[in-house]
Amino acid sequence: MKKIRKAVIILIMFAQTQIVTSITVFGEVSSQNSRIKQSSVNSEEKKSSNSANKNVEEIIESTQEKNISSETTDNNASTIKASDIGSKEESIDSWMPDKELQELISQSLNIPVEQLTQDDLAHLTGRLEVSGISDLTGVEYAQKIDGLSVQFSEIASLSPIFRLNNLNFLDISYTQLNSLSGIESLINLKTLNLNSDSLSDISALSELTNLQDLFLYDNSISDISPLYGLTEHLVNLGLNNNNIHDLSGINSFLKNSKALQFIALSGNKISDVSIIDINAILDNDLTLDISSQIVTLPKHTFDDASLQENPLKTIVGYDISLDNLIGTNSEVGSYDPLNNKITWNNLSMSEGTLTGTWRSNVSSSTKHVNIIFDGSFTQAYVVLLDATPVTVKYINEAGKELAVSDILNGKIGLPYQSTAKTIKGWALKETPKNAVGTFTNIAQTVTYVYERIEAAPVTVRYQDEEGNELAPSTVLNGKVGLPYQTTAKSIDGWVLEETPANASGTFTKEVQEVVYVYERTEAAPVTVKYQDEEGNELVPSTTLNGKVGLPYQSEAVSIDGWTLKEIPANISGVFTEKEQVVTFEYKKINSNQTIVPPTNIDKENSISSSKSVSDKSNSSLPQTGEQQYSKIWGIIGILLLGSSALVIGRRKTYQK
Template sequence: MNTHKNANKQGEKILLGGVAAAALGLINAKPQTVKAANQNGTRATKKTARRAVKTKLNYQSETGSETEGEAADDGHTVQNNSSQTAGSEANTSTSSSAPETGKEQTGANSNPASGSSQDAITGNTSDPSTTDNTKTEKLGKAVKRDNENPTILTGVWLGVDVTYQPGLGIFTVKGNNQTINTVNDRSTSIIQAKKSRDLLADPLIVDRNQVREVRFEGPLTINGTVQSMFDTLPNLTTVTGLENLNTSNVYSMYGMFANCSSLRSVEGINKLDASKVTDMSYMFENCFENSKDLINLDLSGLNIGLNINKNDTITMKEMFRGCSKLKSIILPDKIDTSQVTDMTGMFYGCSNLVSVSYPSSDNPEDPANQKVDLSKFNTNSLKYMDYMFSGCTRLTTLNIASFDMSKAIKTNGIMNALNNLPDLRKLVLGKNCKFYRNDTNTNVGLDTPGTWVNVGNGTEKKPQMSKKWSSIDLMNNYNGETDHDTYIRFYDGYPVKIHYVYLDKEGKRQPILDKDGKSYDYVVAGDNGKTSDPINTRNIYGYTINSIFVNNDKQSSTDKVAVTFTDQEQNVYFVYDRATGNPITVNYLYYVDDKGHTKPILDKDNKPMTEKVDGVLYGDQKDIIPKPIPGYTIKQININGATQPGTNKATVGYSEKEQTVDFIYTKNQNNNNETNKVKAADVTVHYKDEFGNTIAPDEILSGYVGDGYTTGAKNISGYTLKTRPDNATGFFSTSPQDVTYIYTKIDTNNTPNINEPNTPTKIPKENNRKEKNKKEKKKNPIKQTTSSNLPKKQGNSSVAKNQKTAALPQTGTNKHSSLAMLALGSLTLIGALSAAWFSRKKIK
């Protein structure tokens, strides 16, 4: 029995627990629509977690990716990286901010750099720590030791006997009237020059750092190229016997002495023949850098360009680039540069260069003769001269009067050609010199401080000075046709520009021009730190001085100013106001007879038609248009008594004197026929009290121009006339006219209200108002609203309806409350059924 009761109690607990759980579930349940909306919102805002993905990297050796062969040439831009070695790719750059260094040299036959070096024949690489015996073993079978002198190595280079003394670093070429053909024909010479180093890539020299002297003993003819003949022998100091070389059939001297940084003496170089050479680029690049003494280079025998085919072009790109210790160069008297297209960086970085001359010139060692004279250069074909003289910091005189820079301007190949020349004091310029290209804003980069003046008809010590320009102005303003001359940097200070300006309608400064259309501007110059003489205001017709500015600083004086010269350009502005001419009198006249006598045309007040027009600002003009006058036709215009062509306008300019414009008309013929008369504007007659209120209807009179009109006062009840208008009678005209009679009220105690309308407004009776309101209510019934302050006339049903509406919750709200009530009701019902069931069990 107890077991049975316990089971019943256990069942009761389970049943009641289930009911409670169900109730709680119903209470916490949410409507499906709301739940779905929340889920969507979560998806839209939650960020997706990302996993890191490992990427497989493929590595490739730099050495394996390099290729041998000819490097790309950028055409004319100065290059970087002067110490390129064999097998490396050419390093070029197109940067305009700084020139490049070096040259493109690649190829399997290229000579190695200092340090470890590769034998051009055997391919062996030397170790600087090895002994001479080890080196000899690596040289191969072609190399032998001299039996008489074991310290000398012997061998054959391109069919010519050569010797080398490693201990002394002396390399000797035993010429014996032999001929070396480095290329088969001329058509391949330039390609060959760009791909390989033709000479001294021999089996004897292993460590190129040890070579100190090269000797040529006996005649030797070379056909083709001498490409990089001595390139990258950093400790080579002396070359002798070059007069034994016949180079009359050499087409390329590309990089011949490049990177011989210790070279001090090249005997016989003045005997070399370059008459057929088309490529002299990089020929002496970075030479003489480590020389103890300044170098004078004699190239008087080169005969440049004398035997070039008409279709060939010559390049001298970076020929002397980086020769920082080179002091003077002697060029051949016989030189033809008319087929040279590229002189990019030709003298770039020659920081000690002071003289380029010819054998017939005076001694270049004399400081008085130190100048870079390129007056024999023909540059008709020159396309590229970027950085040509840039960095020649000791250069004082430059003569480029023969230069034709028209093609270089077109190819934009003038960039920084005259940049960084701080000591330059004399510049000789010709008709075809051009320094600035407007569309690309490219110029030669002349930045030498100070003031350039032209010598003109004077001397260098006392120049004419009709032009005073800063370096920037010289580049921007130079016109070869009119400005070719010798220019001297006469002052260390920058010029001061004097401007005479006026302010236009927008407040901008505009130059004042003279009668020939030229400005009054000029330039004063002086040495840095010195003060100029007083600069005075100029009296200019039509202008009055307003103020003076030095740069942006307004001065207290308006008559003169003094300026201290500096290392910067300065500007002085004399600011003027334009003067205004006297007023202009305009008369309207008509002819009265055939003799030209005139009378004034009368206006509506029977007065002569005339007017005053404001005067004209100096430099401006004013057009005055004649008025159309009914009954008259314009026939003539006179300005200050002078007849003007045409009759449509009078154009008047500035004058300090009074001016007169006469518009002369003729009367139209009417023959007493009204059809020929001109309809006049109406005359309106007004009747008003003294407060401006209309007390009688207006009257309108019509007629023809020139006819008379008459008006009169009216008898108005309760009013008496106070003022009769002056124009009560008059003549009709083309302009509307008003005639106003003023009255006063007879009863002065009842002064009318000026704000009171003439016609009083009727006030509707109360009954009429109520009746009107009833009709409006029928037409426009009052709409139901949800306001709690509704009038009782709307009825109880309306109020109840509104209350019921207000009691309803908004859609989707309070759903938890509804579900909770449902759950509690269900719980109560289930509890009642359970109690009844338990009671029944007990009864049983």
């Protein structure tokens, strides 16, 4: 116990001499804004000195607790202790890996690095300042500090400090910090400096409603709307030198803020403050510094005139002055506040850059509102001179013009747009690369090339008068507008009646049909002969005529004294292109021979033709002379028969 007490006394003496220098006090507010009240370093040091005895007592108490904890375990710790993470013997590199941070803490506590413990940090109070580090890991054990300053360091994350719930002051400046995720847990913060970091997204700050002073100088912030809800306690807001150009929504923030006195927006890109409703904030004690804006305006196009609407907009109802209006090509401008226009002289070049400065002060003599709005602008311009026309042609693949060309006129530097035309029977082959472009002082030609549209087929049919197909159809294909030519086919036994009117024509988008109608050709005659067994003609021959392919039917005739020997095989047949002979052969009738009449063929199978076959009745009957000759022979025959009968009768009588 004596050894323990001696150690405690030594520690007390050490603490009494070093505690004040172990805590570094950091100014709360940047000196850039004179309106912001700063905490006195001497005051802070005095405050630290007044609390020295208390800190010593805490160290003594802590020392006693350490000795007691060697025998018993404290399970009711409310802050982070060595027992929460690891033992005292654990290497400092395992819980505070940054060597520079180790050295800074060692110097602050005047404790060798190798002897530093987590408990040593747990008893730190006041404000801790470090710089030149890359990792904050280990600072989370300094649970009792109420302020932390980290400057000129390479840290990119704040996660180790998110459990430092006693922090009311935090300064993270001149670092590589690019994310504030998790900072919303530090709800007791009253002063937050995040200057010269790499921040663009500040949405996490919307939860820090107890903030009184917030400084975000020299970042890449463009959207400040997450701050518009900090209306309860915020007094000073610094946003100098960011990328802010839009103040949309700021009116409600200004109107609802209860303590706001100063907003610094200097060095941004704001060209329009007309959105600010001055009447809504006249009762506020507020200075709004929107000075030294550096604005690059959108390119301006001059037509024939040299007038330009003032591109800078101040608060409605207040004046703005424009000065130093010059251009890179010796252009000189003058501003007329009455019509709010700039007149530029010497716009001799087709393009260039204009520059100028502006200033507008808005203040109230009866109220405490002061708004400073000034800056400089740069603006590229182009002068629209008449361009050389653009000719738009519409041709086929052979270069032949299909439609009247169009002429496009415009100003140099402005875009042109050509369009294809709808041409009957033609389709655009492809859109030319320069269908859209820019007018210049050089003649340009846009050429639309067309190709013919695939036409509907032309079907060529070959049929008879009754519509029966005589030969396979032919299908012709081609392009709309091109000619087609059909030809008749040579079909055996058939002859073309006439060439159809549309035997030649033009391909169209509609289906077309060409019909060749044929009729049968005249056949060679069929001769029908009537002769005896020796080839002697008994009666004149008959001639049958018809169309090739149609049937013929011949007939035997009755010849007195003769009988048909046999029916010829070709008694019926088909007309052909070759002559045919049908021969009816007769034999002589004997006196005691029964006459067999010729067999008549069924006449229902007679020829069906457009031209009648020769009359058969004429060929089957004897002529007038022949009829008289036949009668004489008939009488002689009868007399002979009668004489024969008489002779026979007498012979019979004589024999009796």
